[in-house]
Amino acid sequence: MDKKDTFFNATDVRWMAGDVEHGDIVMSTRIRLARNLKDYRFPRAFSEDEAFKLDQTISNVLLDAETLDQHFTHIDIATTPILQKKVLVEKHLISPQLAHKDRSASVVISDDESVSVMINEEDHLRIQCIEPGLDLEKAYFNADTLDRYLEEYVPYAFDEEFGYLTSCPTNTGTGMRASVMMHLPALTMTDQMEQIISMMPRLGMVVRGIYGEGTEAVGNYYQISNQVTLGKSEEEILTDLQSLAEQIVQRETESRKALLDHAETIMNDRVNRSLGTLHYARILTSDEAANCLSNVRLGIDLGLIENIPTKVLNKCMLVIQPGFLQQYVGTTLKPNERDVYRATLLREILNNVRQREKGDDSYDV
Amino acid sequence: MDKKDTFFNATDVRWMAGDVEHGDIVMSTRIRLARNLKDYRFPRAFSEDEAFKLDQTISNVLLDAETLDQHFTHIDIATTPILQKKVLVEKHLISPQLAHKDRSASVVISDDESVSVMINEEDHLRIQCIEPGLDLEKAYFNADTLDRYLEEYVPYAFDEEFGYLTSCPTNTGTGMRASVMMHLPALTMTDQMEQIISMMPRLGMVVRGIYGEGTEAVGNYYQISNQVTLGKSEEEILTDLQSLAEQIVQRETESRKALLDHAETIMNDRVNRSLGTLHYARILTSDEAANCLSNVRLGIDLGLIENIPTKVLNKCMLVIQPGFLQQYVGTTLKPNERDVYRATLLREILNNVRQREKGDDSYDV
Numbered sequence: 001m002d003k004k005d006t007f008f009n010a011t012d013v014r015w016m017a018g019d020v021e022h023g024d025i026v027m028s029t030r031i032r033l034a035r036n037l038k039d040y041r042f043p044r045a046f047s048e049d050e051a052f053k054l055d056q057t058i059s060n061v062l063l064d065a066e067t068l069d070q071h072f073t074h075i076d077i078a079t080t081p082i083l084q085k086k087v088l089v090e091k092h093l094i095s096p097q098l099a100h101k102d103r104s105a106s107v108v109i110s111d112d113e114s115v116s117v118m119i120n121e122e123d124h125l126r127i128q129c130i131e132p133g134l135d136l137e138k139a140y141f142n143a144d145t146l147d148r149y150l151e152e153y154v155p156y157a158f159d160e161e162f163g164y165l166t167s168c169p170t171n172t173g174t175g176m177r178a179s180v181m182m183h184l185p186a187l188t189m190t191d192q193m194e195q196i197i198s199m200m201p202r203l204g205m206v207v208r209g210i211y212g213e214g215t216e217a218v219g220n221y222y223q224i225s226n227q228v229t230l231g232k233s234e235e236e237i238l239t240d241l242q243s244l245a246e247q248i249v250q251r252e253t254e255s256r257k258a259l260l261d262h263a264e265t266i267m268n269d270r271v272n273r274s275l276g277t278l279h280y281a282r283i284l285t286s287d288e289a290a291n292c293l294s295n296v297r298l299g300i301d302l303g304l305i306e307n308i309p310t311k312v313l314n315k316c317m318l319v320i321q322p323g324f325l326q327q328y329v330g331t332t333l334k335p336n337e338r339d340v341y342r343a344t345l346l347r348e349i350l351n352n353v354r355q356r357e358k359g360d361d362s363y364d365v
Numbered sequence: 366m367d368k369k370d371t372f373f374n375a376t377d378v379r380w381m382a383g384d385v386e387h388g389d390i391v392m393s394t395r396i397r398l399a400r401n402l403k404d405y406r407f408p409r410a411f412s413e414d415e416a417f418k419l420d421q422t423i424s425n426v427l428l429d430a431e432t433l434d435q436h437f438t439h440i441d442i443a444t445t446p447i448l449q450k451k452v453l454v455e456k457h458l459i460s461p462q463l464a465h466k467d468r469s470a471s472v473v474i475s476d477d478e479s480v481s482v483m484i485n486e487e488d489h490l491r492i493q494c495i496e497p498g499l500d501l502e503k504a505y506f507n508a509d510t511l512d513r514y515l516e517e518y519v520p521y522a523f524d525e526e527f528g529y530l531t532s533c534p535t536n537t538g539t540g541m542r543a544s545v546m547m548h549l550p551a552l553t554m555t556d557q558m559e560q561i562i563s564m565m566p567r568l569g570m571v572v573r574g575i576y577g578e579g580t581e582a583v584g585n586y587y588q589i590s591n592q593v594t595l596g597k598s599e600e601e602i603l604t605d606l607q608s609l610a611e612q613i614v615q616r617e618t619e620s621r622k623a624l625l626d627h628a629e630t631i632m633n634d635r636v637n638r639s640l641g642t643l644h645y646a647r648i649l650t651s652d653e654a655a656n657c658l659s660n661v662r663l664g665i666d667l668g669l670i671e672n673i674p675t676k677v678l679n680k681c682m683l684v685i686q687p688g689f690l691q692q693y694v695g696t697t698l699k700p701n702e703r704d705v706y707r708a709t710l711l712r713e714i715l716n717n718v719r720q721r722e723k724g725d726d727s728y729d730v
Contacts, residue, residue, distance in 0.1 A: 265705055269647035280641025282634035340630055 003073045007093065007109055008084045008327060011315040020133030024301045025249050027181040027221070029135045030092075031143040034166045034175040035125040035150070036157040042167045043120050051104035055119050061153045062108045062117060068149060070110040072117075077105040083332065086323025092130065097121055115142060122167045123175075125150070134245055136178060136238045143176075163230070170227075174234050179225030180245045185298045186255035187248075188220045196248065204228040205244060219290030219317075224248070260302055271299030275308075278316075279350055283336075284343040289320040307357050312349060319345055368438045372458065372474055373449045373692060376680040385498030389666045390614050392546040392586070394500045395457075396508040399531045399540040400490040400515070401522040407532045408485050416469035420484050426518045427473045427482060433514060435475040437482075442470040448697065451688025457495065462486055480507060487532045488540075490515070499610055501543060501603045508541075509599075528595070539599050544590030545610045550663045551620035552613075553585045561613065569593040570609060584655030584682075589613070625667055636664030640673075643681075644715055648701075649708040654685040672722050677714060684710055 036042060037058075040050050059074045077085065077098060085099040094107045098121045105120040118126040127150075129142040157165040164175035171177070187193050197207045206227040209217040224245065226237045259267050274295035277288070284292075293316050299305035300313070318324050320342055326333055329341055401407060405415050424439045442450065442463060450464040459472045463486045470485040483491040492515075494507040522530040529540035536542070552558050562572045571592045574582040589610065591602045624632050639660035642653070649657075658681050664670035665678070683689050685707055691698055694706055 265647055269708070272645040272647055273642060276641035276645025277638060280637040280644070282630055282637055343634070 003111065004075060007073070007075070007091070007113065008087050011318045011324075012311065020135065022245075022249050023133040025183055025252050026134040026245060027183055028130055028132055029139045030128060030130045030177075030179045030181070031136070031139040032177045032179075033125075033127040033143050033147055034123040034164065034171045034177075035127065035147070036165055036167070037124050038155045038157045040124060043122060043124060044167055048103050051120050054124055055104045055106050058117070058119050058125065058150070058154060059106060059108050061150060065149065068146065070112075070115060072108045072110055072115075074106055074108050077101050077107065078103065083323055083326050086321075087327050090318065090321040090323050093128075094118055095121060095126070115146060117146070123171070134180060134242075134249070136180075136242050140178070140234070140238055171229050173228075173230030174232070174237065176229060176234055176237060177225050178237055178241050179223050180241065181221060181223050182245070182248060182252070183220060183294065183297060184222055184248070184252050185220040185294050186259055187252050188217075189259065190255050192251065192255065193217075193222070196251075200224070201227070203240065203244060204232070205241065218287055219294040221290075221294070256298070256302060264304075267299075267302065268304050271295045271302070271304050275299065275305060278346050280347075281343045283339045284320075284346065285339055286320050286322065286342065289342055289346060290317070293317055293320070308350070308353055312353050316346055316349055319349070368476065369440060372438070372440070372456070372478065373452050376683045376689075377676065385500065387610075387614050388498040390548055390617050391499040391610060392548055393495055393497055394504045395493060395495045395542075395544045395546070396501070396504040397542045397544075398490075398492040398508050398512055399488040399529065399536045399542075400492065400512070401530055401532070402489050403520045403522045405489060408487065408489060409532055413468050416485050419489055420469045420471050423482070423484050423490065423515070423519060424471060424473050426515060430514065433511065435477075435480060437473045437475055437480075440472050440474065442466050442472065443468065448688055448691050451686075452692050455683065455686040455688045458493075459483055460486060460491070480511065482511070488536070499545060499607075499614070501545075501607050501610075505543070505599070505603055536594050538593075538595030539597070539602065541594060541599055541602060542590050543602055543606050544588050545606065546586060546588050547610070547613060547617070548585055548659065548662060549587055549613070549617050550585040550659050551624055552617050553582075554624070555620050557616065557620065558582075558587070561616075565589070566592070568605065568609060569597070570606065583652055584659040586655075586659070621663070621667060629669075632664075632667065633669050636660045636667070636669050640664065640670060643711050645712075646708045648704045649685075649711065650704055651685050651687065651707065654707055654711060655682070658682055658685070673715070673718055677718050681711055681714055684714070 037054060040046055040054050043051070046054075062072045063074060065072065075088070077094075078101070080088075085094070088094045088107065089096050089099050091113065093109055093113060093116045095118065098105055098107065098118050101120065103120075105118075108117045108119065109115070114130055116128045118128070127143050127146055129139045129146070131139040131142075159165055163173040164171075166172050166175055184193065187196065200207055204227050205224055207217075208223045208225070209221070224241070226232075226241055228237075232240075274292040277284075278292050278296065281288075293313060296305060296308065297310075297313055300308060300310070319328060322338055325338055325342055325345065328345065333341060402419065405411055405419055408416070411419075427437045428439060430437065440453075442459075443466070445453075450459070453459045453472065454461050454464050456478065458474055458478060458481045460483065463470055463472065463483050466485065468485075470483075473482045473484065474480070479495055481493045483493070492508050492511055494504045494511070496504040496507075524530055528538040529536075531537050531540055549558065552561065565572055569592050571590055572582075573588045573590070574586070589606070591597075591606055593602075597605075639657035642649075643657050643661065646653075658678060661670060661673065662675075662678055665673060665675070684693060687703055690703055690707055690710065693710065698706060
């Protein structure tokens, strides 16, 4: 398979691995650095020629990289079909904004999908490094290494007083957004999320849904990230977010234990009904599917559901999304057709698990 | 097993057989005759001595019956434990009113449970004959045969002008209530039941839920019976009810076809989700269980669900009821305990079907 096809089709994503520290609650950690080159105007203002030249310059630096431990692939946005761009968005490899660009814009992705560099999005460069579980240190180390490497070849727009200059002033300073994706079903069920979200601004943090800015928390997934990029060092931001994530992990853990201690039958009923819906429904919206998968994940974490590998759940989480679903079926589908196909696909995946569990290896998970 | 124990435990009831005319829509047909003896005061007014004597007289006539093709068992109400009385009510062998009697009252039941005679309920005698499917002719023939037989030994209170005299004037005349129990999920889903129910009084008919007077239609089961007993002959009542039942069967059949033609996926989703709930829920109220079973029955009738025998569904319908459930577990349970036990029992029964389907005969349906 061509490497590009892997990005568009593979569901076995490294950062969804899960068997890492706090992997049952923190799905992934992400570091994003916004950078702009000194000798170019910002994307909002520059010409098509500048955009093209910049895209070529940066991607060549990355593709030729020999000192980095990674191999990269360049994907041009304008020539990528819309369905495949949707898949890249759903895999968090590019932003929805980049997907909509109609002139020289691209993404450079490492083979294991842990690094992606968007070129000519809101800023010239958006370096993204993602790691499974709670691992700000490693994600930052990877981003920082790549950042230093790039800076050797392409001088950045940097101001002694303000730090890295960006298109949007909210990113100026460190240009860094550090985020953790958390699965918080127990805090959601026990109505504690509102209180947690309300304390975020005081901590300079912000909570979003799984698909970034402006989207609601579907399936009890919350993305927590720093709001402030100016006046705080990278180290301070990482320390604060680490501390906050650990506190939330602890509260979620306590809530799960309390639910299990005081309402085990109700929890057992809830998570198994969701599993039943995934096994039996013939029509499933992406929201309902996400919520059922969230309950099943909780059921596995609580020991109430057995024999469903995390890998399978992660695959399900990806394939319920519209882009992936249509990429799978190989054609565009209307929303109601998607709901039927989504239900069919989930039934197939879960039945394959059941068959495999019974020792029949002819089925592919 | 003692014959009485069979009545309290058996779930394989002949009148739930189902493989009869219109058996997919009409569950059963029932004829009830109210009779009083000439030489006794009505139950509302008579003494304990009279009640006792009457109970003995009638039950002896039935137990000694040699000309009838049936063998009967006498069950005294006052000495029957409450749980077992609940089961008899749930099997429609006695009325809730009889179950609450604290003096000489009894029921005489035929071995196949198709005939039951309540003694000293509201009237001295309530003869009930039940048949599977739509079969007013046979049910009436059986009731009439037993009625004529009894009249030879115990003279009835009969008035040339009014007909059979009863405790409640609404039964005076023929003393007959003919009823059919119908499963009408398609008419319910398409909001046609209200209109059907509203036309009943003009036809001298009435619609009730599955558990008789004053109960709501649970699980889309409706009991349709004649309201009028005076001024109409038995034959007229039977002809009118037969005609009405056939019309409703036709409308239900048309609605099912329309649902399948125009909304097959939605129906498939609905009936399978219900099957999923029965397979996976850990807490099930009797109402939810009845509604899920109704959907599964519809799914079987429409060919959307396979491999669940009607016999198993009928068993499920019986065991979800509080009395049966507690009789099964052998002890009284609080309502929330019943909901958990109900879910467990249904999962077991349905899993046994699945095992058996796979050729493993060690499981008992």
